[in-house]
Amino acid sequence: MANPFNTGLDRNPANYQPLTPLGFLERAALVFPDHVAIVHGAMRRTYGQFYARARRLGSALAQAGIGRGQTVSVLLANTPAMLECHYGVPMCGAVLHAINTRLDAAIIAFQLDHAMSRLVIVDAEFLPLLQEALALCKAPPAVIVYDDPEFDGPRITHQDDDYEAFLATGDPDFAWLMPEDEWDAIAISYTSGTTGDPKGVVTHHRGAYLLAQGNALTASMAKHAVYLWTLPMFHCNGWCFPWTLSAIVGTHVCLRQVRAEPIWAALADEGVTHLCGAPIVMSLMISVPDTIKRALPRPVQFFTAAAPPPEKLLADMKTAGFDVTHLYGLTETYGPAVVNDWHPDWSGLPPAEQARLKARQGVRYLPLEGLDVLDPETMRPVPHDGQTMGEVMFRGNVVMKGYFRNPAATQEAFKGGWFHSGDLGVVHPDGYIQLKDRSKDVIISGGENISSIEVEEVLYRHDAVAVAAVVAMPHATWGETPCAFVELADGQTTDSAALRAWCRDHLAHYKVPGVFVFGPVPRTSTGKIQKFALREKARALDVERHQPVGRTDHAKIGAKIGTEGVVGTVERPI
Numbered sequence: 001m002a003n004p005f006n007t008g009l010d011r012n013p014a015n016y017q018p019l020t021p022l023g024f025l026e027r028a029a030l031v032f033p034d035h036v037a038i039v040h041g042a043m044r045r046t047y048g049q050f051y052a053r054a055r056r057l058g059s060a061l062a063q064a065g066i067g068r069g070q071t072v073s074v075l076l077a078n079t080p081a082m083l084e085c086h087y088g089v090p091m092c093g094a095v096l097h098a099i100n101t102r103l104d105a106a107i108i109a110f111q112l113d114h115a116m117s118r119l120v121i122v123d124a125e126f127l128p129l130l131q132e133a134l135a136l137c138k139a140p141p142a143v144i145v146y147d148d149p150e151f152d153g154p155r156i157t158h159q160d161d162d163y164e165a166f167l168a169t170g171d172p173d174f175a176w177l178m179p180e181d182e183w184d185a186i187a188i189s190y191t192s193g194t195t196g197d198p199k200g201v202v203t204h205h206r207g208a209y210l211l212a213q214g215n216a217l218t219a220s221m222a223k224h225a226v227y228l229w230t231l232p233m234f235h236c237n238g239w240c241f242p243w244t245l246s247a248i249v250g251t252h253v254c255l256r257q258v259r260a261e262p263i264w265a266a267l268a269d270e271g272v273t274h275l276c277g278a279p280i281v282m283s284l285m286i287s288v289p290d291t292i293k294r295a296l297p298r299p300v301q302f303f304t305a306a307a308p309p310p311e312k313l314l315a316d317m318k319t320a321g322f323d324v325t326h327l328y329g330l331t332e333t334y335g336p337a338v339v340n341d342w343h344p345d346w347s348g349l350p351p352a353e354q355a356r357l358k359a360r361q362g363v364r365y366l367p368l369e370g371l372d373v374l375d376p377e378t379m380r381p382v383p384h385d386g387q388t389m390g391e392v393m394f395r396g397n398v399v400m401k402g403y404f405r406n407p408a409a410t411q412e413a414f415k416g417g418w419f420h421s422g423d424l425g426v427v428h429p430d431g432y433i434q435l436k437d438r439s440k441d442v443i444i445s446g447g448e449n450i451s452s453i454e455v456e457e458v459l460y461r462h463d464a465v466a467v468a469a470v471v472a473m474p475h476a477t478w479g480e481t482p483c484a485f486v487e488l489a490d491g492q493t494t495d496s497a498a499l500r501a502w503c504r505d506h507l508a509h510y511k512v513p514g515v516f517v518f519g520p521v522p523r524t525s526t527g528k529i530q531k532f533a534l535r536e537k538a539r540a541l542d543v544e545r546h547q548p549v550g551r552t553d554h555a556k557i558g559a560k561i562g563t564e565g566v567v568g569t570v571e572r573p574i
Contacts (some may be wrong), residue, residue: 018182020205026251041150056170057088068093073117075099075126077256078229081146086242089174096187098234104508114185117141120215182206182247188324200404209354211334211398212243212365225250231276239335260288268294270350278447288317299371308359328361332400337368360434370395378415393418443472450511458506464492467521469529473538483538484513
């Protein structure tokens, strides 16, 4: 029998429109045109101006022949241009591809080719990196250069089109394009490539719309909240916060670089209410002298992901005036889709117990329909005992469309009707999940994912290396850092300095191991490297002080872990 409530009650333009976050900016500009939308140094830009510039960008792109189903890439810092691209690019129907500015040229070239990018908007600071990547591209896209007035580095002379001149060709009243279907792609973001080449995660307008609002609800963001950009916007489209702020008519406070002094100045002078970042950002803020810190007029909400913050860091943040909330998600879930929802009565527990509870990833976001820890073979939920491990899986409207031009990987990821995260975890009796391991040995350092396989492959290309195994080492500053265990080939000699230099020549700097340990690498009877044993050995090493270890300490550490340990400084940018 047909459902009588469907008879004669069809969708039509009056009662059905595709969901898209682009409408958030339109509404904010219509209702609050004079409210400050963006702060960048001395610049103040209203919602009316923000909307007009986004429409100019969409119009200019359309006039350049870019439209539905085509890719526009951006290599930008956390600047007003990056915010404009989150609206202007999809306003012409195109798909936004935000590139991690810390990647090397070869990976950027791969992404540009794989995403079939038609045009790149690049910050002048990163132009040399882009030019190196373009030389490796099979089909180099056109280039538009953004000269940020807040960039205090050397100015580079270039022949490419200027961003402001490009915008000037656009129409501020451009009749921007709604998606034909809310399932249409809004962005493509690349994973770190834990197994082979990076995968292009395709997200859609519907998911971005839902997660943007989910952020506001989860973070208890009131109308006109002030958000400080310490989280890179290239990372999962800034966890969808570029769209969230328009929904609540909030203010974006942009920062080119994550540095303690401008962070504290913005917190106090701009009335910041919310910010996000990895534990490294918290450490950076707390570790500075009191002369740099500023008194905060109200508690500030800080949302963190990656490795759980240490107990002392949580206590220091609370003393400084911050409420810290732990989130969890992946590129495939638009960023955070799990929150450690804090119970008021937990605040009365001892600090150590609070830290234990805060280390858990938590429960599903409001716009996520399904979150569970399942046995990947039987697809049955594990017991809620806090001990039985399974794979964390997601289901719902804030899960990606799939991997671009990779049907096999897409099918594998969605096997059994759930998205398989690859992360191993447990479920506690109260339903809160907690990660216990990463099935693909991903190392999370300063909020960035590092593939152990990628680092190992680089080490194996060195003539002196016979066996290489890379694991995560706990680190108080970065959360985790790569630790490399190396067996040398017969008759070969090398040291940590030489291998570090080799890795720096072939990897993004943040992926370079901070520690090299030389000696036999343990294996099973079948020859498989025992990474669990190496993780235990890595935990015995102390690199928390971010300092080189002297010669006398090498022998001590080597005796402690049963190998000849050679330790170096941990170097990486924020």
